[in-house]
Amino acid sequence: MFRDRQEAGQKLGASLEALQLKDPIVLALPRGGVPVAAEIAKTLKAPLDLVIVRKVGAPGNPELAVAAIVDGNPPDVVLNREIVEVYALGDSALRVLIAQERPELEQRRAIYRGKEPPLSVAGKTVIVVDDGAATGTTMKVAIRALKRRSPQRIIVALPVAPPETMDELAQEADLTICLNQPARFRALSYYYGSFPQLSDSEVLDMMALAHEDRRNAVDKTRSGTNAASKLRHGAGT
CATH class of the missing domain: 3.40.50.2020 (Rossmann fold)
Incomplete structure (x- = not known):
């Protein structure tokens, strides 16, 4: 302990x-x-x-991550391909889900960084x-x-x-x-x-x-x- x-x-x-x-x-x-x-x-x-990470939840199951957005310049999107396949999510559906979480990531960034970029x-x-x-x-x-x-x-x-x-x-x-x-x-x-x-x-x-x-x-x-x-x-x- x-x-x-x-x-x-x-x-x-x-x-x-x-x-x-x-x-x-x-x-x-x-x-x-x-x-x-x-x-x-x-x-x-x-x-x-x-390193600020925002989970992108599956449709109807927000606790199950289909992807995550990692703050950066530009931000990186990392897919959980197994979950994407289970839900049969196409590119357009993924874009919608990711776009829904971008404001929260940007809010976290604004709180923690202001306008400072992440260190290289x-x-x-x-x-x-x-x-x-x-x-x-x-x-x-x-x-x-x-x-x-x-x-x-x-x-x-x-x-x-x-x-x-x-x-x-x-x-x-x-x-x-x-x-x-x-x-x-x-x-x-x-x-x-x-x-x-x-x-x-x-x-x-x-x-x-x-x-x-x-x-x-x-x-x-x-x-x-x-x-x-x-x-x-x-x-x-």
């Missing part, structure tokens, strides 16, 4: 730090993935961003983070969309998930890290001492703090580099 999402992120961060990753960028699935990812980004001194993942080591996964469906959609954006590699980082879910995610990502894989998976909250529901304002506050920590870390590194450079020049005179 983890004390809270922050402790889970710290433990994941330690595991990832040992890998000495090149050009990592941390992407959180909001809302619950944000406090976990923020701790990872802090440990790795890496930029933090969000091209050539980067992308670490996709959530606070846990039962089926891993949203994570799989995010990975498939991110693959289209030319990352160097994709790593899944989760505090807890069932072994069968991690097996499926291992087929999608280049590397998976999961700290706890219980054979009999219970509700996600069972694995945390504190597991509050998060509001959009709390997510925004966490993102702002993470960005400030990142700026401070970059400024500190630059100051150290400049100081070392002056010492070297001084020694050479």
Whole structure:
């Protein structure tokens, strides 16, 4: 059991730090993935961003996803082809269903990003983070969309998930890290001492703090580099 999402992120961060990753960028699935990812980004001194996914429900069964839209420029649509075939959905029907969900995705984007574009993942080591996964469906959609954006590699980082879910995610990502894989998976909250529901304002506050920590870390590194450079020049005179 983890004390809270922050402790889970710290433990994941330690595991990832040992890998000495090149050009990592941390992407959180909001809302619950944000406090976990923020701790990872802090440990790795890496930029933090969000990957926003909106499910597209089947006709008459909104809980069953026929597709998902992943925010980006432009957004990516990932189809669940098995469900599309079961419902015999043609292109025009899919377009209608997807169009119905676009406003919600755009609203989420406006809340979390304003007019800021998502960070580019091209050539980067992308670490996709959530606070846990039962089926891993949203994570799989995010990975498939991110693959289209030319990352160097994709790593899944989760505090807890069932072994069968991690097996499926291992087929999608280049590397998976999961700290706890219980054979009999219970509700996600069972694995945390504190597991509050998060509001959009709390997510925004966490993102702002993470960005400030990142700026401070970059400024500190630059100051150290400049100081070392002056010492070297001084020694050479």
